[in-house]
Amino acid sequence: MNAVRQLPTKLVEKVWGRDTLPEPFTAPEGKRIGELWFEPPPEHSDLLVKYLFTSEKLSVQVHPSSANARPGEDGKEECWLVLDAEPGAQLAIGFNEEVDAATIEAAARDGSIEQLLTWHDVAAGDIYYLPAGTVHAIGPGLSLVEVQQNSDTTFRLYDYGRPRELHLERGVEVVQGVPYASEHRSTVTERGQTLIDGSHFRLDRIEGAPDAAIAAAYPGGLLALPLAGEVHAKDGSARAAAGECLYAAALNALDFGAAEVTLLTRSN
Known part of the structure; x- marks a missing residue:
């Protein structure tokens, strides 16, 4: 395979998505698109990078860690970079105060869990790291980049009355009933x-182009996600502009001469 190649994309419909997306994205007519996935390459299959576009609240949910996932489950830590936020947009992360499992389950059943959560006012440029076990919900009016372990194990605690399955027993087992640590936000x-x-x-x-310190942190395979400008393969085999993503076997295979703002990510 080529040392650098553009990743295929997948548009995902969501009830909370949008029928009109911000540039450079376009939603197919009649579709409410909530997510755009970049299909992970086999050489880097443990990470998934997405764009998210919200018009309604997402479910209150939590993910297990790799350590406490059961057979058939996969651990999931993730992070969000806010690209755009409408006035009043918020993210729910963590609880207002420490709560026990019984309180969380009862609040999830009667809907009062929304009041137990801390709703953070957000703006473009905000970054949130969510260790596994962190309860969270994304509010409307947001465009985000999400980087996560490539896992679809999600335990829904509350979904505003939507007719989707909840997973209270497992969710309560893995949730950390504590406030969100300030060091995880920047x-x-x-x-x-x-x-x-x-x-x-x-x-x-x-x-x-990356400085020497950042370049040294990428000795192997990585994903490059341009937010503005373009990133090219030095051999001319591939390119990516805003809304696209490249896999590269090594950082020195990439040309940042036309790049403006780029996200780089790799597995640890």
Whole structure:
């Protein structure tokens, strides 16, 4: 396979998605698109990168860790980079105060769990790292980049009366009933900045070419997601602009001469 190639995309319909997407994306007529996935390459199959577009609240949910996942489940840590936020847009992450499992389950059943959660006001450039076990919900009016372990194990605790399955027993077993740690939240402030260096993946934001410190952190395979400008393969075999994503076997296979803002991510 080529050392650099553009990843195929998949549009995912969601009840909370949008029929009109921000540029450069386009929703097919009559479709409410909530997510755009970049299909992970076999060489880097443990990470999944997405765009999310919301018009309604997503379910209150939680994911297990790799350590406490049961057979047939997969652990999932994730992070969000806010690209755009309408006035008043919020993310629910963690609880207002420490709560026990019985309280969480009762609140999920009667709907009062929304009041137990901390709703964070958000703006473009905000970054949130969500360790496994962190309860969360995404509000309407947001465009996000999500980087996550490639896992579809999600336990829904509450879904606003929508007719979808809940997973209270397992969700309550893995949820951390605590406030969200402030050190997991940050904001883009620098040209070249490490946004996340977690247990399972690393995420950096760069403007132009990466500096020596960031380049040294990418000795092997990685994903490059341009937010503005273009990233090219040095051999001319592939390119990606905003809304697209490249897999590269090595960072030195990429040309950042036409890049403006790019996200780099790899497994840890």
